Amino acid sequence: MLQPIGWLIATIVLLFVEASTFNLVSVWFAVGSAVALVSCIFTDSLRVQSVIFVAVSFVCLLALRPLAAKLRKSPVPTNADLNIGRTATVLTAVTDDVPGRVRLDGVDWNAQAKPGASFEPGERCRVAEIRSTLLIVEPVPLETPIH
Incomplete structure (x- = not known):
């Protein structure tokens, strides 16, 4: 008599785990435990x-x-992603410890430097990545002349 209760508890717990993750982690096992619960009607063998x-x-x-x-949708790039690799002007000091402000196409952004980099107002920097509304900036690579 304890086997149906065990399978019922397993089904409920696995469905709860699936509902809390949304990553299709345990739904397969929840279906398996539900079918095992139904099989209790036909057999008492736990094996x-x-x-x-x-x-x-x-x-x-x-x-x-x-x-x-x-069916899972791939992430859709946003307009902000188009700013990666573009050059911005530093408005307030930006370091890897203390965020500052930069201007990109007339819009002011919060910015933080990549580790080891720092920028003073008036310098130029390159957008390396975007985290929500924070630009992660790095030094602008030096261009080498073509001979």
Whole structure:
């Protein structure tokens, strides 16, 4: 009589884990434990129920994971991503410890320097990455003349 309760608890816990992660981590095992719970109607053997759990979980994983991967949307680049690699002008001192301000195309941004870099007002810097509304800046590479 304890086996159906165990499978029910396992199903509920696995569904809770899946609902809290949204990463398709345990849904396969939740389906397997639910089918194992239903198998309790037909057999009292824990060994048979466990084999059903493993087999159904494995089949769900193999069959549905590729479909779920196709349905998952890839990240859409934003307009801010277009600023990566562009040059900005430093308005207030920017270091890797203390963020400052830079101006890019007439818009002021919060900025922080990559480790080991620092900038004074008036200097130019290059946008290396964007974290929310914070530009991570690095020194502008020196151009070498073409001979």
